[in-house]
Each structure stands twice: as C-alpha cells, then as structure tokens.
Amino acid sequence: MEIVLPRPAEEQALAHLQAAYPNEGGGFLLGHQQDGRVIVLDVIPVANVFSAEEQYHRYAMRPEDWMALEDQAEARGLTLVGYFHSHPDSPAVPSDYDRLHALPNFVYLIVQVDQGAVQAARAWILVEDRSRFEEQTLVRSDAGGSWQIH
Template identity: 25%
Template sequence: MSIIITKSEFEIIKKHAADTFPYEACGGLLGRIEGDSRIVVKAYPAENRYGKITWDSFEIEPNDILNMDKLCVKENLDILGFYHTHPNHPAIPSNFDINASWPFYSYVIISLKGNSPDNVIDIRSYLMADRISEPVEEKVIIK
C-alpha cells in the first residue's frame, strides 16, 4: 500500500501545518483508491477541537467531517484518511493517535520544526487497523 499526495495538495498541508505551528493542525485526505494506491486529490484543512491545548492530540470538528462527506458525494471521492501535525516531535503515532484511530483510514503525520512550510522535516503515513497491533507504515509519495 502507498499513499500518493499531489504536490499542490501537499503545499496546502504544509502551509496549514506552518500556520498552525506550534499547535497541531489536522485535516482530511480525499481521493480515490486505484489498485494498491490511495491517491489524494484534495486536502481538506479542518479545525482541531483540541486547538491550543496539546501537541499530541487532535480531533476533527464534526462539521468539517460533514463538509468533507458532502464534497466527496459532489466530486465522487472518498475520505481516504486524515493528516495531522506533530510540531517539534517525530512523525510517529502517539498513544492518543493509536487509541483514537479507526480502521481503513490512512493517518498521515507531518513533523515540523517551525512556522514556515520549509520547516516540514518528515511525513509518514500509518494504518492503525486495531488498537492492539503496532501501526503499519505505508509509503508516502509526493508527486
């Protein structure tokens, strides 16, 4: 499995990550599944309900999920997963991330060390099918 993110959508994610630094940004990844690949054609920056409380927790506003669903119906896309940032921390799922995860979805984590899109230092994606096994990393391709 790999997740392919278009360059233009990755720019949107990086800008959201930088604008929200040092707090966690989160959003949806909308696209299509083709064979073994998940192709993200739309990044949907969302509101983090945890806002400025923590660095290791995020929860997307229900209204944002609803809007993502509407967009998917309109543009014939699926919600493939979610992205969130780890400001000043590595792109590894926290215990909170693992416990809050749902099966199927790709969880893309962006590590950054400053408030510019150039400060993004790592991007990784994980599938967390159940809360007992270790998260399974999937390859991230930006193109």
C-alpha cells in the first residue's frame, strides 16, 4: 500500500520528534484511505504520557486523546489513519513492543532520530494475524506532485 505524506505534514511531525529527543515523541496521522492508498492530510502531535524516566524508549498517549482526536477527525470528514512515533538513536523498525500494541489497517510511521537529527522515516502496517509488520511504500508529496523514496 502507498502512504502519501505531504511535505508540510511530514515537516511538522519530524519537528515534533526532533524536539522530543532524547525522549520518544508521537502523534496521530489524519486523512483518508482510497484506491489502495492512505492519504495523510494532517498530523497532530500528542504528548507522551509514559513515565518520565521511561520516555527515552517508550511512548504512550492517553485513551482520551484518541477519543477526542477521532471525534475531531470525523467532524472534519477525516479519519485516524495512523500514528507516528520516534525511536531515538535506534532504527525505524517496529519492535515487539510496538507489535503487541498495534492494530491492523493502521499506519505506523516510525522515525529514527539520532543525536536529535532525523535519519530515516519508514511506514509499516500490522498483518492480519498480528505476527509481524509489513513495510509500506512511503510517498512524499508536495503541490507540484509526488515522488517515491522507498
């Protein structure tokens, strides 16, 4: 599946994750799914509520944040299509911890942030039987069109 990420949305997400370094940061991807593509139209950074001493390798958000943002997305005619989070000084590959907390049909955008600088962003979706993630094609887009980097 192609995940289309507009440049302004990506820049907003990456700026949030760099600011969160050396801790993990994250938030939601809003948009819609059509014709086998997920189109991201907005990103909403959400505070990391994991205990402070664990935030260097853990991210969590309050269920109330999901509830409020799902309602807001629907009011705008959008849906929650995924979430993004960082792996500080670690590859942009889902961990077992990620997999155990994941749902299918939802984009997991993982960003490697090394020494405060973004190194890689990769998109994943959990397979139906929950056994693993599959990497998706991430397509950056801007007003002039789009181009593929993976």
